[in-house]
């Protein structure tokens with residue numbers, strides 16, 4: 001068994017296959033893998049593992065060339081030469097017509113078959129990628145429903161490594177019910193990883209994460225999902241309509257509820273511009289939309305879901321200042337009374353958080369309020385100063401980043 005590839009969401013691939021296949025999510029993920037394989041093995045640049053692959057590719061390319069260059073010439077040569085044979089009496093007109101038809105009908109499938117040789121390296125690569133995805137260990141889950149006694153989240157001495165390298169080293173943190181906890185730290189310090197572990201994208205390597213006292217591995221993924229709204233930094237959308245993408249947050253919601261959530265998340269402005277409005281297709285991974293638009297759709301999904309625990313990873317990172325204000329107002333409304341974890345680069349947006357946690361190199365080095373951290377934590381002071389500098393630079397540049 002190869003090393004599990006954690007760049008692929010194991011929730012979609014390794015566990016509950018039936019469920020996901022039923023919903024078409026697994027199919028979507030596999031399609032993405034195949035398309036990525038196409039990009040890396042297709043015309044842009046070809047990736048060959050060994051001599052056989054290279055040989056197949058060369059044969060395929062030659063066949064392609066023959067197919068496109070020589071085949072159209074067959075008629076050019078055959079008609080004058082054949083006519084000459086018929087005039088000489090070497091051949092009859094019926095023979096000429098027969099040979100002409102045969103050459104056309106045999107040539108095409110033959111060259112097509114040869115050109116298929118070039119696909120073998122791509123097929124090998126695709127099969128390897130799919131096998132790698134399927135080799136992911138299933139997540140540790142249980143069929144139990146949520147039986148926690150509150151919505152307090154606890155990370156207890158959590159360690160985690162994507163491959164060999166550990167990126168979280170014994171993080172302990174409590175998110176109190178009805179409070180907003182902010183996670184800050186330089187890029188790569190492990191903030192998003194911590195959020196992903198909470199929504200059980202991956203299993204921790206050490207320690208525990210509990211919700212209301214119940215270990216998240218002790219409940220089903222569905223039970224955990226029902227209790228957490230997560231707006232990820234990556235803003236992946238499924239290739240269905242934007243309406244359906246929002247509806248995932250609460251499958252039994254009415255159309256009015258979906259539209260209201262979209263409006264709260266400031267989607268109205270760009271939905272009006274789209275030809276099909278909210279019923280426009282998102283494209284693979286949501287590629288029809290900009291980063292900020294995808295983020296607003298993800299936020300609308302979270303608003304619709306209205307779960308007791310909310311995790312927002314850079315939820316307003318791509319939004320222009322005007323929409324950000326409205327969006328923050330919407331966020332302020334939905335997080336009232338919830339257990340909230342907000343990850344933010346711009347520290348100005350979280351100064352009022354009940355608690356700010358500072359991450360550095362996979363460790364939680366301090367946690368306190370803004371004012372206290374400014375006094376006690378050099379790393380926080382450094383982050384704050386650079387955030388202030390970047391904010392004033394933006395003001396000088398008319399709000400543009």
Ligand SMILES: Nc1ncnc2c1ncn2[C@@H]1O[C@H](COP(=O)(O)OP(=O)(O)OP(=O)(O)O)[C@@H](O)[C@H]1O
Nearest residue numbers: 006007162163167186187188189190191192193194
């Ligand atoms: N899928 C992955 N596979 C391997 N390593 C990863 C993966 N995702 C993140 N990492 C690594 O884990 C570490 C923590 O990454 P993480 O995304 O949690 O940082 P972050 O604090 O959220 O950064 P940013 O502020 O840039 O979003 C980094 O060193 C990163 O390179």
Ligand SMILES: [Mg+2]
Nearest residue numbers: 191192193233
């Ligand atoms: Mg991140």
